[in-house]
Amino acid sequence: MTSDLQPISEILVPIDFAETSVRALRLAMRIASPSKSRLHLLHVVDDPMLIQRSTSEKFRDEQADKMSMKFIDIMPPSQREQFQTIMSVRFGTAYHEIETYAQEQDIDLIVMGNISRSLITDALLGSVAAHIIRHAKCPVLTISDQCDDQ
16 A cells, blocks of 8 residues: 655644634644644734735734734744744735645645634634635644643
8 A cells, every 4th residue: 555645844823822723833833843844833914904905014014023923922932943933924814814825835734723612603604714624725633622732
């Protein structure tokens, strides 16, 4: 039996700085450590004011810098170096930017938080995680807010 399985070398962790995304990051580090995979942390700013074309580039850059500083709070420099971490901030619709980034960077695995909501809420609104699971070109691993990741 031959296998086309390639090693996981690029792992994307979408970060919204909620507890479930931080837990997803911890899980991604556990997966990445033995395989020496690189971690990509992506925060998507989907604030309608910042997405508009009329918003100045300088203001967007200032907001991106503020968000980038939050990465430091969730992952110390030694870990960022260990995993050759790439940190990015993008502006747009979360699911679209996550999909686009994953394709651009040849991501092998997406690890993301999945906040538990009611079935009615998910049916009416959908969720970023549900959309990514349905449309991503690579495997997606989600961690719920109910999961004990210790």
